[in-house]
Amino acid sequence: MSSPAPALRSRRLLLASLATLPFSASSFGQPIAPASTPVPTEEVPYVQTPPLLVRRMLQMAEVNSRDVLWDLGSGDGRIVIAAARDFGARGVGYEIDRSLIRESRALAKKAGVAARTQFLERDLFELAFSQPSVVTLYLLPEYNERLKPLLLAQMRPGSRVVSHEWDMGDWLPDETLLFPAPDKPHGTKKEHRVMLWVIPAATAGRWQVALENKQETVEIALDQRYQIVTATANRGKVLWSSLRGNILSVAWQDESARWLLRGAIHGNLWRGELTKLGAWSNSTSQQAVRFIAKRQ
Ligand SMILES: C[S@@+](CC[C@H](N)C(=O)[O-])C[C@H]1O[C@@H](n2cnc3c(N)ncnc32)[C@H](O)[C@@H]1O
Numbered sequence: 566m567s568s569p570a571p572a573l574r575s576r577r578l579l580l581a582s583l584a585t586l587p588f589s590a591s592s593f594g595q596p597i598a599p600a601s602t603p604v605p606t607e608e609v610p611y612v613q614t615p616p617l618l619v620r621r622m623l624q625m626a627e628v629n630s631r632d633v634l635w636d637l638g639s640g641d642g643r644i645v646i647a648a649a650r651d652f653g654a655r656g657v658g659y660e661i662d663r664s665l666i667r668e669s670r671a672l673a674k675k676a677g678v679a680a681r682t683q684f685l686e687r688d689l690f691e692l693a694f695s696q697p698s699v700v701t702l703y704l705l706p707e708y709n710e711r712l713k714p715l716l717l718a719q720m721r722p723g724s725r726v727v728s729h730e731w732d733m734g735d736w737l738p739d740e741t742l743l744f745p746a747p748d749k750p751h752g753t754k755k756e757h758r759v760m761l762w763v764i765p766a767a768t769a770g771r772w773q774v775a776l777e778n779k780q781e782t783v784e785i786a787l788d789q790r791y792q793i794v795t796a797t798a799n800r801g802k803v804l805w806s807s808l809r810g811n812i813l814s815v816a817w818q819d820e821s822a823r824w825l826l827r828g829a830i831h832g833n834l835w836r837g838e839l840t841k842l843g844a845w846s847n848s849t850s851q852q853a854v855r856f857i858a859k860r861q
Contacts, residue, residue, distance in 0.1 A: 605707040611662065613640055614703050614729050618757055619647050621742060625761045626699045626725040628652040635659065635697040637689040637704065637712070642669025642682070644701050649678035654699070658684045659692060694719035703729040710734050717791075722766035722830070723810030729759050736791045739763050739809070765792040766811035766830040774826065774858040776839055785815060785826075785858070816842060826856060833860040 614622070622644065628634060630653035636644040639658025646669070648654040660666050669684040689708075694700065694716055702709060709731050716726055717736075732738065738760035746757045769789040775782050784799040787806070794813065796806040801819035808814075813835060814827040828837015838853035 605705065605711055607705055607707065609638055609704050609708060611640055611665070612703070612751065614644065615757070616643065616647075618729060618744065618759060619644050620651070621744070622701060622727045622729060622759050623648055623652055625740060625742065625759060626701075626727045628654050628699055630654060632698045633657070633696055634699040634701065635692075635694075636701045637692070638702070639669060639684065640665055640703075642672055642684055645669070645682050645684070646673050646676050646678055648699075649673070649681040650676050655681045656683075657697075658682070659687045659689050660684065661686065661688055695721070698724045700724070700726045701728070702726070702731070704731065706731045706734075717764065720764045722764050723812075724764045726762040726764070727759060728762075729757070732760055733762060736762065737793075739792065763792065763810050765789070765808050766813070768794055768808060768813055768830055768835075771861040772835055772858040773861055774835075774856055777855040777857075783817070783819075784861075785817070787813075826858075828856065828858075834858070835860075 623634075626632075626634075628648050632648070632652070632654040634645065634648045634654050634656040636642075636656065636658045639645055639660045642658045642660075642665075645656035645658040648656045658666075658669055660669070663686055666684045666686050669682075670679070673679045673682045673684070690711070697720065700716060700720065702712070704712075709728060710733070713733050713736055720726070726733075740761040742759050744757040744759075745755065747755050749755050749757070767789070768787050770787060772785045772787065773782055774785055783801065785803070786797050786799075788795045789808075792808050794806045794808045796803040796815050798817055801817055804816040804818055804823065806813070806815045811830045812827070813830055814825060817824050817826060823842040825840050825842050826837060827840070828835050835858040837856060839856045840853045
């Protein structure tokens with residue numbers, strides 16, 4: 566059997582060397598996901614996402630003119646072009662196939678979005694992900710698995726990841742859409758699946774919450790696995806907790822009432838508003854009181 570072409574050989578060497586890097590998916594010391602480092606062995610074939618699905622992926626990620634979208638393995642550039650043309654975003658497509666890069670640039674020019682798009686011949690595993698606010702994927706499971714800790718560690722909280730077809734293993738999606746596809750030419754399942762993940766802030770730890778206008782504090786301890794947070798309080802009772810991006814909400818009950826603490830996490834600070842929850846629903850009533858919480 567003949568040896569692989571130089572470009573392919575160097576890519577395999579790169580993937581093998583990346584496999585030994587210890588990635589932590591948190592910049593605050595407590596990993597929100599286990600580091601995982603499987604090495605993709607299979608080549609991702611060139612298959613296009615149908616245009617309707619491209620649109621649904623971009624809608625799902627709520628792409629807008631403030632976004633920078635990267636498509637990893639961008640094929641003919643359709644996702645990047647649609648993000649720029651129909652949603653006003655800026656976009657970059659990374660692709661290893663040079664002829665597809667040429668085709669993408671020509672299609673972007675034709676669509677009138679050449680100034681807001683870029684197509685670069687790069688291996689997606691050479692990239693760092695601090696720039697994009699949206700990443701789109703149509704790859705293979707082992708590629709997603711390999712990318713998972715990198716996206717979690719490097720993308721800003723609140724950034725979005727959308728994948729066509731393949732999931733992220735134990736990192737469950739925030740949203741999933743299924744579309745019947747009786748004419749799908751490959752795979753046994755005659756449906757398309759697209760999934761959305763919102764990059765969670767790192768929240769685990771003990772938070773000392775001080776309530777403005779009240780001489781009170783409460784300590785809330787948070788455990789986290791990806792976007793799933795579990796909270797307990799040193800007094801009263803936590804009813805539920807949720808995290809989307811860097812917005813953390815904790816519903817908490819003390820001897821007087823049920824309260825909602827909702828605010829944004831920035832590093833070791835969580836700031837927001839405390840509102841009283843209605844008696845029979847989670848609708849908030851009365852005036853909000855500001856709170857500030859510090860991670861111990
Ligand atoms: C399934 S196609 C998806 C194309 C496009 N994103 C879409 O949804 O229509 C996957 C693409 O990834 C490219 N690709 C595969 N491995 C890659 C790598 N390591 N770096 C960059 N692109 C890669 C392939 O050449 C192919 O065009």
